Amino acid sequence: MLNSGNCTDCTTCGSCQQTLNVDTPNLFCMNCQPSEAPCIKACRQNAIEVLGGAITINGEKCNRCGDCVEVCPINVIKI
Structure with missing residues (x-):
């Protein structure tokens, strides 16, 4: 369970409700x-x-195609 006091708003853990x-x-x-x-x-x-x-x-090179999202073994990439 996420301890909200430790949250850094990174949005990568998937435990919070931060808006990307x-x-x-x-x-x-x-x-x-x-x-x-x-x-x-x-x-x-x-x-x-x-x-x-x-x-x-x-971010300057990324065209947001999502290819990386599809292959990530732990589903942490957010585009």
């Missing part, structure tokens, strides 16, 4: 190794990048 900013793709993930991450492999725009060991979406 539809203009900015949301991802900060460390579940997959970058070399094996299906989202990176699926992105035809090369918009999914590794930043400090975490997988993130470059």
